Amino acid sequence: MSAAAQQLDRLQSEVDALLSTLADAEARWRPWTAPVDTENHCSAINLVHYWALRQADLRDLQERLTGFGLSSLGRSEAHVQATLQLVSAAIAAMRGHGWAPAEGPCVAVTQGTQLLQRNAVELLGPTAEDRAARIMVTLPSEAAADAALVATLVDAGMRIARINCAHDDPTAWKAMAANVRSAAAAAGRPCLVAMDLSGPKLRTGPLEPGPQVVRLRPTRNAHGQVVAAARGWLTSAKRPGRPPEPGLITLPVDPEWLARRTEGDELVLRDTRGSKRRLLLAAAAPGGFVVTTEKTTYVGTGTVVKATGGKDTTEVGELPAVEQAIRLAAGDVVRVTRDCSPAPVDDDRAPRIGCTLPEVFDNAEVGERIFFDDGKIGGEVIDVAADSIDVRIDHPPHGTAKLRSGKGINVPDTDLPISALTDKDLADLAMVVELADFVQFSFVREPADVIRLFDELDRLGDHDLGVVLKIETRQAFEHLPQLLLTAMRRRRIGVMIARGDLAVETGYERMAELQEETLWLCEAAHLPVIWATQVLEQLATTGRPSRAEISDAAMAERAECVMLNKGPYIADAVVTLDDILGRMAGHEYKKSPLLRSLHSWRGAAQINPG
Template structure:
């Protein structure tokens, strides 16, 4: 039975548009011929496919898609794994409906099944094989205590950790080696990833405040003391539930104390305070009182006729309280900043390269975007910014807080001198290296050259996408990355959210997932996954949904925290449940038993 003239006309128009798209994809492959030829042979078809995908997605297909669906054809919404094969499949169906000859499938063209298989092989090569109960692996950041706490590492491995992450921004070579040894001993199948810190753009130091310590009781809503102020005069013993302490200058004074003694003092404000001795240890005495106490070095402490004095105390860490409308002057001089209350702040900037690259009008974000500002003046060694967003009652800006420059191209490599020094340990200990703050293919090429020089070209390489520049250059960066056999991409959503804007993060992370699927490159879903559960033992509802969305990646990364073992268990369960429901962008129609009993 033939088709009517109107439908024939529609199908011919659709075929022409698809044929044009296909021609653009082939032309893009021809233009990138040298780049494609340079990748590892195992990635060559994948490299061509990601070039095809970029070319096709450079067009707005939203008008084409509903017209394809109206004719019962694929809307191209799931073409990532095999772009040409998807286009050719639709063109064939149209030709069949029109009763015309089918096009020949180009030699070497990768189809949807082949693309899915290539991604699975690449994921297994980098991350290890799929766990039995889920398709997504779990990477866990090792805390410093993993150097000695073998039981903790064993528990992580036992409940679902597939990869251990060692952050080279913390600790040192000896500690990294100890962590790696404990991971290998816990489970030889657990792979080790080591993060290179990259360039750290942070605020400079702030002048320390006074040496003072405050102890206060806990009161109820009407002011009645429920828990007295308790602290140790001297040093708290190793086993105690009270860790607050104030050193004293005379150990002999401690030795003369007994439970029930009354200790008196005039605190820093001149307030008389009376404290009762609750416990005596060799290093200190535990005292308690119903009034708030402020102590500074030299404060005299009495018991009967015997006295001692408070010893040296750590200085109080200060901050700048920043309000909307204030100005902040960033300086190349890293001298400690002096807090002010007049709305004109001054603080150091850790990277001198900033001052030659930043321009008036560029955005500057502080402390994960808590403070937003715009550059109003640039001088050789200073940059003045006007604050456009801060909390209504002011936002504290502390030393060593991150600075993000989403509009500024910094003339500096992703590898710092410290990273280059750490590479020796990484090559010796790790299965893969995570390269931070990648901005373009040249950063990846630099790392690849250095690994080649160390005869370590077989080391897995993961690039962390955490800046707008890195996201924008991702297609070219992937082609450079694909010169290495074992590769992956980490979506580092912390800095990326600050730079791209929180409202755009969801869109950006989706686009990274799509592009990496087209390249058949495994993705690690990272930053703040189940953080509330890891930190406080209870997740938020939004965190559970976010963790479930991680099923679309090949790996999900957890950060450290006191409840991290529970977080691993929860994530294992979430990912296992989601395995039967979603595969990348494709919903899986697993049989639903939720409504078997009826309404």
């Protein structure tokens, strides 16, 4: 027997052995797959098959299959059994036994993609003409009153509007949803509403507020010369107008006094430092004036503003308090307390800050890790008392970092015996059922969480609302196959890769690996994925993207939906993401490159070698 024939015999044996493991896996996972929705049954079986396939290291087998021009199994996620059967049949044919592929795979090769696309449309709505990935946008609070803002986002390409139930209230949510429905109808294109349950709030408590002061600061060059005047928005204190430019500092004043002003007027004031400053009403806009100054100006609540001539005066209305922060460096000890009353910032004693989740104090242990603000600050628990935890900071290792109120806390080593559904979530679910096309389930960790959510939805009489599991904890990732199979008891199901918390919980160095594994498992289950956290974040907040986030946005095309967070330049971010996803859709589907013509080679066709 030739060496090639021996190799083919060995390949036949190994591939057939893999096929036999699929049946064993079905028997092992039958308690999980039995209750799934009828429409999801074959998808659940395929997920189990994929789990079984990936229990072995297949790299050597892949290389040997490729050597014979056979499938390396690297794109078998959506149709595991069918792929193995076809490879086995191809090997048998090469060995001279004829072409006789086995019949009856639960999911044929051509069906896997179709099932995923069907499920994505049912949950997330139809795709755009030039791409498969939809764009989801987190609505800011302003979207409740500003219908034009929502219409702008829909026109730019938003296909799903996300309402975060951790912010605002039911009245605002109703207004947001109504504005989305109206904008979609006016544009003649679909835009769904997703509502995100808050989940257990593990966040830093409040700090004492700072002064109610804003700063207008001009832009200067390296020589200290002003190259661009500072700009602000002078508007009514009773009915503030929308700033005509993103990022303008709002100065509320008496509306009657404002009505007497005209473009070109000059205002005089003493700022909070006592310095005399002048503001020019540079441009009128609906609801107020854009004001400019070429000197740094600190304006506080109650600052007296005089019109030209000094007789017609007003006071600046209520301004937001300056957000305070605790400065921490490596080696510092911060006390995290059960008491969530506003903590002082300038205190001679060790810094302290509250924690919104009492269960942390009953379950944390010395030596466990704790992270703040998406992992920007981290340390180790060095002491635990009934009402406090002392944390020695070790990250960042150099310099200082600012810890503010309302920032997320992650305790990846601490086992918290809490439900993913809080009392607030249970109260909010009635409104979610009324307003949303699907709900996003925050901080899910184990199958019992999913079952409880389904029970609550059934209690409310809802059996059709779509459900998206947010994978953002270490426990959720570790239980992912079980979570997916449990969720598939309901018809319309999806997954969000919440990369922010997940990276903190599992380590940033593992994020890419976990992200890929989640995509593969969801493709095996034919479930759509939402790619979330920090997508084009710099563009949305500053107006200019980083090179790295452009590449990240291009990679996001492998998901069925991509989520953007709010920011002053969010409409620009939607337009940019729409363009990136449209371009990449012609080059790649999931892990498969699509061989459209390369633009970089077009010039080569014109070259005459002679």
